[in-house]
């Protein structure tokens with residue numbers, strides 16, 4: 001299979017999958033999801049007239065005698081009430097506790113009167129009563145379709161009576177990191193390498209709209225890679241993202257594993273540098289597999305070039321944007337592939353970062369974006385396609 005160009009690979013990764021179906025999720029899982037369909041209030045908000053203050057529900061003018069619990073108030077009656085309490089029938093206002101005093105009348109019976117701290121005209125009709133539907137009427141739209149749900153939206157949905165929300169599908173992603181030489185902590189011995197991916201991939205996949213449901217490490221054997229690629233019934237994934245083992249050496253088993261599983265390779269390599277061994281496959285159970293090369297910068301470039309459009313499409317999002325930058329340095333012709341170069345913006349011009357060999361991370365850490373440099377290179381000031389880093 002011939003290498004795809006960078007443009008073809010991106011377009012294919014977006015065109016191949018169908019968007020995942022929308023589905024209901026419990027409120028606790030709705031954060032960051034995209035609402036499908038307007039959300040209406042399932043009850044008026046508030047759904048009963050309630051007191052906004054601690055004090056007394058009153059009817060008519062002072063002085064007030066105390067009504068019996070559960071009875072309709074008539075003019076001249078009051079009953080104690082707390083904030084949020086149900087306003088009894090017949091009540092016209094709430095008198096704040098600071099504004100009233102309970103005294104005994106001539107017969108020694110308790111009466112409520114206005115106290116010295118009461119304000120002139122208090123209590124006005126309806127004062128300190130939160131009326132039914134003050135915030136929203138029954139069936140009023142609370143949240144518009146297409147909204148990315150934040151914690152306040154989710155709280156609003158709960159106050160509106162919802163227990164779950166209908167949201168667009170979101171791709172579940174399992175990460176599989178290969179390499180016997182990879183260690184997850186400490187200073188590696190010569191021949192071993194510190195893992196670049198477990199601190200990076202979960203965050204970037206999340207920024208790209210995926211949800212990481214697992215991270216597994218595989219050894220450099222076919223059995224180990226096959227076992228890691230297997231479906232996890234407890235945490236089903238829509239997409240597998242693997243690192244390393246894309247090559248053809250005796251230690252690289254990804255392509256053999258995909259063949260053994262009966263998978264179809266849609267992208268076998270991409271005419272780009274770094275990241276040319278990147279692959280995109282589909283397994284017979286419908287899961288997509290993005291194989292990122294083991295070199296750290298190559299893997300990130302591959303992730304942003306192939307996994308980003310794939311995850312966007314699965315999550316019903318538009319194709320990730322590209323934009324244009326003026327090139328800040330002449331870049332020599334380079335026979336062969338498109339180069340993807342981390343750049344920094346200096347006085348509005350995009351200049352390639354230092355430390356951007358495919359095994360490095362330093363240039364990317366300092367970068368403002370990645371520019372797409374065609375094989376013929378670029379002149380100073382020439383306009384180049386570029387794309388953003390998801391964390392910028």
Ligand SMILES: Nc1nc2c(c(=O)[nH]1)N[C@H]1C(S)=C(S)[C@@H](COP(=O)(O)OP(=O)(O)OC[C@H]3O[C@@H](n4cnc5c(N)ncnc54)[C@H](O)[C@@H]3O)O[C@H]1N2
Nearest residue numbers: 179182193194195196197244245246247252293294295298
């Ligand atoms: N004869 C050829 N050799 C290579 C070619 C080629 O075309 N012909 N392509 C090179 C390119 S380009 C890349 S990229 C790599 C792709 O290698 P793999 O995807 O098979 O990855 P590995 O061999 O497993 O590892 C490559 C490199 O990356 C390091 N690595 C792996 N995992 C991690 C990790 N979690 N954290 C940090 N570094 C990692 C690994 O130690 C190797 O140094 O192949 C070239 N070779």
Ligand code: MOO
Nearest residue numbers: 274275295298358
């Ligand atoms: O993908 Mo490799 O250099 O192109 O690192």
